[in-house]
Amino acid sequence: MNQFEDMRIFAQVMESGSFTAAADQLGLSKQFISRRLMQLEERLGVRLLNRSTRRLDVTPLGQAYYESALRLVAEVEQAEQSIAGQNAQPRGTIRLSAPLSFAMAHLGCLLPLFLQRYPEVSVELDLSDRSVDLLGEGYDLALRIGLLEDSTLIARRLALIDRVYCCSPDYLASRSAPQAPEELKDHDCLPYGHSRQVQWRFERNGKPLTINLCGRMRANNGDLLRDAAVAGLGITYLPLFIVGEQLKDGRLVRVLDEYRTEPLVLSAVYPQHRQSSRPVQALIEFLKEHLIELG
Known part of the structure; x- marks a missing residue:
């Protein structure tokens, strides 16, 4: 068993989260893997893992060793695949x-x-x-x-990826559609993200314009925000791949289209x-x- 194999075993333990799972993946015994990692730590003179009856916790040195080992194992595997034949199917x-x-x-x-x-x-x-x-x-x-x-x-x-500002027709029935980004301060908005203060970016006459806004509902998932907009809770700003169907069937309508920024x-x-x-x-x-x- 050489140093490369020790690296491969340690990387598998890190990816699997336990000696038992790594043993199953590698076709080795749990005892063998545990012994090899103990010998690896002895050879390096450092502790790579903190062991307990319930979990394995990697040390900072163990994390650094894992990242290096991962790169080396990948490079060896790629070198072998390259030598095996450039015309072979990817695997x-x-x-x-x-x-x-x-x-x-x-x-x-x-x-x-x-x-x-x-x-x-x-x-x-x-x-x-x-x-x-x-x-x-x-x-x-x-x-x-x-x-x-x-x-x-x-x-x-x-x-x-193109994005649009949109809301439901029912929402616009109770509020007049915003004609400029500054008017969003008088509207309910459904921003994407976690922070309390969210910025939406616009373009006016080729120049960037940033508007700070707050919303009653924020989420880091576009599907939830789309559904909230369909329910009439406000204006949202989402990619077309999330709201395209609802725009086609009329459940959502575009607003502030002339102020949209470049696609992502x-x-x-x-x-x-x-x-x-x-x-x-x-x-x-x-x-x-x-x-x-x-x-």
Whole structure:
């Protein structure tokens, strides 16, 4: 058993959350894995995990070792796949994070097509609107909407996402439609996000305009805000892939259309050590092919 195998075992324990689950994944005994990790800690002279009867807690040094081990294991696997043949079909597991509403609208139909095209690839999908830590949490790829933070991650543009301001006809029956962004202070709004103070950004004569607003209902899920708008609770600002159907059948109507900003960018984001991963790159190209324009 060499140092690389120790890294692989430790990475699997971190991903599985327990010795027992890691043993099942690797086809080894729990006792063997426990012994190997104890010997690894002795060789390094540090504690990687704090063990208790109920859980494993990683130490700061253990977390740093895990992130390094994850990169090295991935690089070895990719090197082997490359040597095995560039013309071979992509194979392996992709750990993917995606926003909930977007995944429900698009990935439910696209991922089965992708898996049919690449029968040796599997996908583990986590749906969350939070920005996951790809390296720290072991993700291979994340889909993100909007501006990206500066980081060492690689980003590929997949599509544009158009957004609209909208509300129900019933809401407008009791309130006159806003003619300018400043009039939103006299309206009930349904903002996306957690903070008490939310800003909506507009464009007027080619210049940006920011309006501070508060709403009786805030949420970090567009589907909930859409349903609240349909129920007549106020004006919301959401992507077309969430409200498109309701706009077509008249349950929602657009407002302030002439002040809309540029579409958001949908990006695929991945760590540098996944740049040569054939399954990851295959999925990115597949999504780019099918998501040319969402707005």
